[in-house]
Amino acid sequence: METKIFTEKEIKQASILLKQGELLGIPTETVYGLAGNGLDGEVVEKIFVAKGRPSDNPLILHIASSDWMLRYCENIPCKAWTLAEKFWPGPLTLILQAKDCVPEIVRGGLPTVGVRCPNHPLALALLEETDLPLAAPSGNLSGKPSPTSAMAMLEDMSGKISGILDGGDCEVGVESTILAFMPEPCLLRVGGIGIEALETVLGEKISVFSGKEVNKPMAPGMKYRHYAPKAKVTVVQGKDSAQWIASRMDSGDGVICFQEYEGLFPSVEKQIIGKEKDFTTQAKQVFSALRYFDSCEVTHIWAQCPEEKDLGRAVANRLEKASGFQIVHTEIEGPK
Ligand code: TXA
Ligand code: MG
Secondary structure (H helix, E strand, C coil): CCCEEECHHHHHHHHHHHHCCCCEEECCCCCCEEEEECCCHHHHHHHHHHHCCCCCCCCEEECCCHHHHHHHEECCCHHHHHHHHHHCCCCEEEEEEECCCCCHHHHCCCCEEEEECCCCHHHHHHHHHHCCCEECCECCCCCCCCCCCHHHHHHHHCCCCCEEECCCCCCCCCCCEEEEECCCEEEEECCCCCHHHHHHHHCCCCEECCCCCCCCCCCHHHHCCCCCCCCEEEEEECCCHHHHHHHHCCCCCEEEECHHHHHHCCCCEEEECCCCCCHHHHHHHHHHHHHHHHHCCCCEEEEECCCCCHHHHHHHHHHHHHCCCCEEEHHHHCCC
């Protein structure tokens, strides 16, 4: 199958393919998604196959506006409406009780479904044009870093899907924040909206689900290794992390560093993800930085890690997961 790149002008063609049950890469503000008709179990099954995704890991339904929640969800808590009003379209996924029309395969067998209204004009246009909820996981092969451009998605999906609608580079760059109601709000994935912003709107503290509480993780995706490039990744946290890395790395190692420290790594394969406190730029760059190393000979990547605050928390989380939680703390490890 040839995977065609569609442009903004070809949105009508793209929507026809989706209505015919084809799979399509779609741009969102977070990452590119691998989309199909979320009401058709057979189409959704093709998504799992194309990604190589375990079948117990449910998908998010993308919707055109908050009133579409009524089509696919029931017993919607007031707090969900409040958050949808404030943050949609945007990088927030709400886990709600699913109506029977949502196929079991979308929900990974759970009684709930994740819904989100994406903040990208082309995604919204496709949703309006098809009038379908689009089931879409991130458009990477299972386990790889999420794609933040059409070309990055093509690397993983070429020959596997009908096309990719090119909507440019993703504005946010990390996936949506996922919030469940248990019945109190509980964060399942840190993402494009900081927990601080959610707490401000709800006027309450939000607990973060670590996945350790019960045997079966609430967000099934939490138990799988994620975002991993081919090379081994080590995340370095704490004071003077750049100096610490520079003094320890072997020739041939690569580094993901903040702009302030690039001078410490003169002849090294490196990816600069932004200034130390510029979490917005870091979020935009982190996945393309991880993907970059798959195209070079580096076998070990060292990564500086941002402070776990606002969007920095999501960037840190993606790097930590990419490392398989190979994390060192400079203060604990001490000088060389
Ligand atoms: O930003 C995003 O959320 C992107 C774009 C394409 O919208 N999508 C995305 O989908 O990241 P995916 O499938 O890569 O991650 C969705 C996560 C998975 O970890 C899954 O386990 C969790 O959401 N999830 C989906 N439905 C769920 C449910 N009913 N209950 C708990 N977790 C759920
Ligand atoms: Mg994903």
